[in-house]
Amino acid sequence: MIFQDPMSSLNPLKTIGKQVAEALEVHTRLSAAEARAKAIRMLELVRIPEAAKRYDSYPHEFSGGMRQRVMIAMALICEPSLVIADEPTTALDVTIQDQILKLLRALKREMESAIVFISHDLSVIASMCERVIVMYGGMIMEEASIEELFTSPSHPYTLGLLRSIPVIDQDKDAMLEPIPGSPPDMLSPPAGCPFAARCTHARAVCAIEAPPLHAVSDTHRSRCWLWAEDAPVSGNVFKERGAAHA
Ligand code: SF4
Structure with missing residues (x-):
């Protein structure tokens, strides 16, 4: 899952590399060295520059957009078939929002994962989704392809x-x-x-x-x-x- 606010979703006391590798340590039998190598590859995949060097950085050393890239790396490190992205760009300015959306679209293709994308922004929905479910008061109000809905x-x-x-x-x-x-x-x-x-x-x-x-x-x-x-x-x-x- 990719959470809404990258500023508060990362543990400020742990390096970003450790936080990305943690899921591998919990869910796989990879050694610490293998988990570190895979986490660095994942940080490269989400376009963190100098990933090997930044592995040991702390969240406060990253901008909001870079932190959201780390959150995406954490969500994808175990190669899930389904990712739930809960308003992943709400806390970001529009330029960074555009970069993150492009990254998510590219990763979806590269990793062949499906994404459930939760948003209040219909323009973001139009650019990201194939099917849409409109919710209100905890109920599905309408479900359609993106073309039919608009x-x-x-x-x-x-x-x-x-x-x-x-x-x-x-x-x-x-x-x-x-x-x-x-x-x-x-x-x-x-x-x-x-x-x-x-x-x-x-x-x-x-x-x-x-x-x-x-x-x-x-x-x-x-x-x-x-x-x-x-x-x-x-x-x-x-x-x-x-x-x-x-
Ligand atoms: S008309 Fe449809 S949307 Fe409006 S209150 Fe009745 S059931 Fe709900």
């Missing part, structure tokens, strides 16, 4: 997210369209659709019962009563069907 979003929450992105060539006086309201209190989650309090398409059923995931196509699913043939109330819910595409 060209034909089928859930009111996804639509709200897409509409709230500033467009570079938009009129400077144009207002952004935020999603009104706040996320639900997950200590006492709502009974029905978690998005109901903020949804302009919400109907009575939405506050009572959580909608099922509906197959919009073979590769596209949406959790919304607007799509359900068997919504537990008749009439107005069905009239709204298709409104999400409006």
Whole structure:
């Protein structure tokens, strides 16, 4: 797993080489010398300059971007088939973010690992992912290929997210369209659709019962009563069907 904040995720009292090699010592039978050699190769792979020399450096001697490279080396050292990257570029400025994303894309190809990439940034998602799952209130709201999600979003929450992105060539006086309201209190989650309090398409059923995931196509699913043939109330819910595409 690659954690969000490289500034606080590394142990300040251990050298970065020791922290990268630690997973090998725990999960493999490599000797200390072999683990050190492999950790240095991994640091080279994540483009740490003079990796053999930097092996004995401490985290405070590295910049934020370099620390995130070390975190990536730690995550990949045991050659996992799946890496979970939890907002790995949130704490970095945009130039370094771009470098880290390029590195992750290259490593994914080189190491043939799959990546579950968690982010709030839809532009990063668009550049990194093949399939997207949009989550809200602990539930999957929509699941689609990257093309389907951006060209034909089928859930009111996804639509709200897409509409709230500033467009570079938009009129400077144009207002952004935020999603009104706040996320639900997950200590006492709502009974029905978690998005109901903020949804302009919400109907009575939405506050009572959580909608099922509906197959919009073979590769596209949406959790919304607007799509359900068997919504537990008749009439107005069905009239709204298709409104999400409006
Ligand atoms: S189920 Fe109802 S409240 Fe939830 S997104 Fe669909 S229309 Fe809106």
